[in-house]
Amino acid sequence: MTVAVVAEGLVRAYGPVRALDGLDLVVPRGSVCAVLGPNGAGKTTAIRVLATLTVPDAGRATVLGHDVVRDAALVRGSIGLAGQHAAVDDDLTGRENLEILGRMHHLGRREARRRAGELLDRFDLADAGDRLVKTWSGGMRRRLDLIASVVVAPPVLFLDEPTTGLDPRSRTEIWTTVRELVGAGTTVLLTTQYLEEADRLADDIVIIDGGKAVATGSPDVLKNSIGVRVDVLVETSGELAAAAAALAAYTGGDPEVDAAGLRISAPVVGTAVSVPGVVRTLDAAGVAVLDAGIRRPTLDEVFLHLVRPRHEEAAA
Amino acid sequence: MTTTATNPVPARSRPLVDGAAAASRVLAKLRHDPAGIALTLAAPVMLVLVFGYIFGSAIAVPGSGDYREFLVPGLFVTIAFNLIPAMIAMARDSGRGVVDRFRSMPISRVAVPFGQAAATALYGLGCLLLMAACGLLVGWRIRTGIGPALGALGLLVAFQFAATWIGMFLGLVIRNEEAAGQLSVLVLPVGMLSNVFVPTAGMPAWLRTIADWNPVSAVTAAVRELCGNPTAPTNGAWPLEHPVLASLLWTALLLAVFVPLCTARYARPRD
Numbered sequence: 001m002t003v004a005v006v007a008e009g010l011v012r013a014y015g016p017v018r019a020l021d022g023l024d025l026v027v028p029r030g031s032v033c034a035v036l037g038p039n040g041a042g043k044t045t046a047i048r049v050l051a052t053l054t055v056p057d058a059g060r061a062t063v064l065g066h067d068v069v070r071d072a073a074l075v076r077g078s079i080g081l082a083g084q085h086a087a088v089d090d091d092l093t094g095r096e097n098l099e100i101l102g103r104m105h106h107l108g109r110r111e112a113r114r115r116a117g118e119l120l121d122r123f124d125l126a127d128a129g130d131r132l133v134k135t136w137s138g139g140m141r142r143r144l145d146l147i148a149s150v151v152v153a154p155p156v157l158f159l160d161e162p163t164t165g166l167d168p169r170s171r172t173e174i175w176t177t178v179r180e181l182v183g184a185g186t187t188v189l190l191t192t193q194y195l196e197e198a199d200r201l202a203d204d205i206v207i208i209d210g211g212k213a214v215a216t217g218s219p220d221v222l223k224n225s226i227g228v229r230v231d232v233l234v235e236t237s238g239e240l241a242a243a244a245a246a247l248a249a250y251t252g253g254d255p256e257v258d259a260a261g262l263r264i265s266a267p268v269v270g271t272a273v274s275v276p277g278v279v280r281t282l283d284a285a286g287v288a289v290l291d292a293g294i295r296r297p298t299l300d301e302v303f304l305h306l307v308r309p310r311h312e313e314a315a316a
Numbered sequence: 317m318t319t320t321a322t323n324p325v326p327a328r329s330r331p332l333v334d335g336a337a338a339a340s341r342v343l344a345k346l347r348h349d350p351a352g353i354a355l356t357l358a359a360p361v362m363l364v365l366v367f368g369y370i371f372g373s374a375i376a377v378p379g380s381g382d383y384r385e386f387l388v389p390g391l392f393v394t395i396a397f398n399l400i401p402a403m404i405a406m407a408r409d410s411g412r413g414v415v416d417r418f419r420s421m422p423i424s425r426v427a428v429p430f431g432q433a434a435a436t437a438l439y440g441l442g443c444l445l446l447m448a449a450c451g452l453l454v455g456w457r458i459r460t461g462i463g464p465a466l467g468a469l470g471l472l473v474a475f476q477f478a479a480t481w482i483g484m485f486l487g488l489v490i491r492n493e494e495a496a497g498q499l500s501v502l503v504l505p506v507g508m509l510s511n512v513f514v515p516t517a518g519m520p521a522w523l524r525t526i527a528d529w530n531p532v533s534a535v536t537a538a539v540r541e542l543c544g545n546p547t548a549p550t551n552g553a554w555p556l557e558h559p560v561l562a563s564l565l566w567t568a569l570l571l572a573v574f575v576p577l578c579t580a581r582y583a584r585p586r587d
């Protein structure tokens with residue numbers, strides 16, 4: 001496995017706030033790595049360090065083997081960046097935005113113009129291409145921002161929350177674009193608030209909180225890491241309490257009760273469970289079960305499991 | 317290797333290409349902003365009208381000179397010293413992440429501000445020529461010759477280039493379009509605190525010293541001298557006694573301070 005991006009023990013403090021507090025990260029070449037984390041976890045800071053926009057206080061990071069501090073110029077030659085806030089020029093047309101970036105990439109005037117036209121066509125922005133960007137919708141702008149970072153397809157692409165605020169269709173289009181780029185050999189490191197996005201797009205997920213990685217792995221590995229869950233549906237709300245108590249004893253986990261939906265969901269901690277076992281247990285507790293099932297946790301549940309307890313600690 | 321995504325850009329930078337691209341970005345924005353251009357073009361006309369005719373009726377010029385002929389060179393300098401557009405544009409770019417994108421690219425980090433400054437100066441040249449046309453209409457004249465007049469134009473362009481760097485530096489420091497807009501109110505009096513509108517001789521001593529040493533005064537006096545227009549008393553202040561040399565020195569000093577400050581700030585990894 002050749003690696004595209006490596007971060008080791010990155011630290012970056014802003015006054016008393018340690019935005020990065022020993023972040024470790026490895027992104028294999030040609031893969032998609034999603035960095036997940038709550039607001040303020042340090043996602044943007046991590047991207048800024050990797051994109052040579054911020055210098056870390058400690059630790060080191062390399063992109064394609066180039067150190068982001070010492071060989072910053074070489075790193076810049078191998079990356080594309082779409083930051084958290086769209087960095088396109090509102091006072092220019094979409095085409096001009098792309099043309100100017102093409103010229104800054106030394107494509108030459110003619111080639112820059114050709115490439116801008118090609119990208120606009122390909123990403124369905126040709127109709128709006130000659131209108132000022134300030135007249136574009138938020139989703140179109142975000143897409144332009146993404147395209148602007150691949151005017152010259154970079155080997156490594158950093159995307160900071162590429163789909164935040166987009167409607168489902170635009171989101172799907174961005175995902176398609178990212179997959180195409182990866183198909184062409186680009187390595188992508190993206191941050192996101194959407195677990196589904198990470199699930200669908202990423203080969204690896206790094207969950208960060210408080211400036212360091214709290215879990216790393218493929219979506220499957222992460223889901224398996226916190227065990228399976230038992231879900232049941234009961235008939236009446238009067239049975240919820242009894243059912244929850246019985247499930248807690250059976251699974252060893254702390255059940256979540258959805259009173260309105262008459263559903264209970266409990267993580268399984270360190271025991272073996274089966275659907276007949278669930279039914280027998282609840283039957284013995286005098287609960288009529290309408291539905292019972294065992295499933296893997298969703299990524300949301302993994303995320304909350306890993307991230308929430310720390311915040312409750314901090315609040316306490 | 318199966319990858320087709322390659323980046324043909326070597327780490328070696330090509331400052332001229334980068335600078336030209338940055339300059340064309342500024343010019344392209346201007347092209348889309350006819351209202352802004354109209355406003356810029358209207359400003360000199362308004363200044364001539366308001367100051368030349370309204371104030372001019374009450375202001376006496378030393379000697380027997382015509383007030384408007386005294387005023388127009390000062391208005392040239394006021395226009396040249398207008399660093400506000402450069403400041404606001406740079407504040408907007410760095411607030412919105414445009415500067416971040418450029419800084420994450422393998423481009424010459426010095427060339428981009430240079431290109432922007434050059435394009436701004438080019439636009440400023442157009443404004444100066446228009447102001448000259450307005451001036452000629454209201455009675456301003458070049459009473460020397462083509463050589464000194466071109467010298468005056470050269471001084472103005474150089475001074476404007478220097479002022480643009482001050483503006484870009486302030487914009488980079490402020491990094492917020494609205495804040496930059498508010499600061500522009502403070503920039504205006506700097507141009508007023510000079511010999512542009514009235515001779516400094518009548519000012520209180522402390523104010524007169526500031527005004528006499530204001531670079532705007534030196535350039536104004538130089539343009540008046542080079543065009544053979546009425547001049548103001550120098551009060552024995554060195555910059556006003558040697559206005560051309562003082563203007564060149566001021567311009568050189570401002571460039572020597574603000575070009576390195578601005579490029580360093582532009583290139584520096586930030587928070």
Ligand SMILES: Nc1ncnc2c1ncn2[C@@H]1O[C@H](COP(=O)(O)OP(=O)(O)OP(=O)(O)O)[C@@H](O)[C@H]1O
Pocket residue numbers: 014017018019037038039040041042043044045046084587
């Ligand atoms: N320039 C700065 N000055 C001061 N503090 C900063 C700065 N940049 C980031 N921080 C702080 O560092 C922490 C991490 O910020 P960062 O922007 O990296 O988080 P994030 O994970 O991207 O959050 P979000 O999901 O809201 O975008 C936050 O507490 C933030 O307030």
Ligand SMILES: [Mg+2]
Pocket residue numbers: 043044045084160
């Ligand atoms: Mg962020």
